[in-house]
Amino acid sequence: MKILAIDTSCDETAAAVVDGRRVLSNVIYSQVLIHKKWGGVVPSLAKRAHEERIDFVVDEALRHSGKRTKFAHPESLLDSGQARMTTIQAIAITQGPGLAVALEVGIKKAKELAKKYNKRLIAVNHLEGHIYSAFVQNSQGNPKINFKFPYLALIISGGHTEFVKFNDHLKYNVIGSTLDDAAGEALDKVAKLLGLGYPGGPVIERLARDVHNKDFYIFPRPMLKSNDLNFSFSGLKTSFYYFVTRRHSGKAEGRVQNLHNDSGVAFAESDSATLPRMTDDLRRLCSSFQEAVFDTIIKKTEKAMRQTGINRLVIGGGVIANLRLRQLFRKLVDRHRGEVLFPTYKYLTGDNAAMIGAAASYKAEKELFVKDIDELDRIPRLNL
């Protein structure tokens, strides 16, 4: 079944056409360049950018869905995407979780198309999309990974950190999640604090690699003593902040207060003498912080494996683009004679509509369509 999938949950305007879990076309309009300037997602800009791009993105996804190659024949430009709506059987849309004003744009578009072309709608949870991203195939049907339920799924992104028991298709149990900040958010915030810009994860990864991912300062590993599978990264963020400001100011208290200017970039405009220069010092800080976050994730995952008895992992979300984290997960499953699945292609780590389409195809098999299109509304804190 061919499905047009749309995702506007946060800062990417994304559309894709899938046939089952095979991706026929995938278009992502990234707002990262816009947000780079601001140091993060900005709702007003995100909403406007979604509105400006959604028609184009959907059209592009449809237009390329019939081709086997990325390089369309020039004449195909005449072939409008909407003409291909006849080949589409259903429309999948991300209902949540995400930014309310952004989700609205995609849902509005999906409803509009569903009514205009008389298609059925499939509402998808953005998180199930991330889980299915490990099983997404290219248009040729590769890689051919068979489902071997149950899996222990972990979504690690800028907005989420959740453990999910993935028992069977569309059957999920959330068994742990962050109590405050998401892992990716903690990395982004620390990068911003150090004046490294947005998104901070990739910069931290690079700087940490320069010093061989060593842990120099041994920041605390939060929540490891707790028996549950929840995460909390705010305490770690506090330790880091306190450590850095104290070290670079001599005395903690007075500095802490005026360190932060309104832009949130603590060091960028402060006295250059207090700045951890783009030196090994900065690299050591980045590496130590990243290790603290990742070590916490790995140890918690190990705990989750023991508690559930499941040694097959599925990891999704933007943070798993990080190669150091992948390496740590591989070592973990080696110790437990298990296996770990990552998003099959790099574009699937971030937000995208292909994974939404893949998840939707299993919903379509079970006839899980939206009953009343008008009633469909965004749910910004949608749970699995």
Next chain:
Amino acid sequence: MKILKISHNHNKVINSTLKTLKLGGLVVFPSDTVYGLLVDATNEAISVFVSDFEMMKDIVLVGTIHELSLRSLLPGPFTVVLNSKHRTDRLLESEKGTLGVRIPMYRHIKVLVKRFGKPVTATSANLSNNPPHYSVKTLLSKLSGSKKKLIDLIVDAGKLPRNKPSTVIDLTQSEVKILRKGSFNFLRKEKFISKSPEETKKIAKDILKNVGTGRDLSVIKPLIFIIEGELGVGKTIFVKGLGETLGIKNIISPTFVIYYEYGIGKSKVKSQKSKFIHLDLYNIEEREEFKDLGIERLLKPGNILCFEWGEKAREIIELLKSKGKIVYVKMRYLSEKKREVIIKN
């Protein structure tokens, strides 16, 4: 006993009320808080309605310092206790010669008192130790026949919003005292020390209970918490504490998407459901960017808004002030494990 509906003819109702008061009669009248009992205050009363500061200064001593702070409160749901000039009935005054005065935020009473030219009593129309009345129907159902006969006139404005009785503040002592807590509570400025996330949550819970939730305060205006503090100081923890008081257990940092909404209360009708909105302005840089956040849309009575990185809310502070009730929360590191939490109302 006569009953007049105020929705019909304001002028006629005011005239009849004036006539009754001049004859020394007793009138049940709606107000900005609950239904009250009006009589000519130069005859008898407990606390009194005045129309403005001028009339207020006629009957009580208002110091310059008092006047400054009073002007920020009044008109509003406050009864202010000041030293009487003994121009009202002595029975109204306490043994110490003080008198409670109100300037209500209610047009009909203001017009009435202005035209009456002198204060009227401002007692709530319920028997002692009984809850106040928000409708004439419940008021009459609680009164015996003989008591009903004492009432000369009832002015019916239908169901009043369930605002609490006024907050009574005694300004005659060197230290300001709150004699009765109404819907507005005076925290003014309170300082707390927290030594753990649990303690921070507890502080948040107590604050929310103090400033009022659900039915009272936020029914009139949305309640807004503006929370300032350094990275990692515990702002999200504070908001989690607020949320938990309202039964919301799944609050996480909204930084990535700027804000999350949670339903509060039991109403099944979606449009009537109050919301708990948790915003994080960490990533917001310019005034422009507030536009499409739809903050106006969220500023509805019944809603509670919590702004993290509230420093940045200054851009929209005027909007928030005009539409809501703001509680400022400042959090500060004292040490790695210790925080100071300052609450300002």
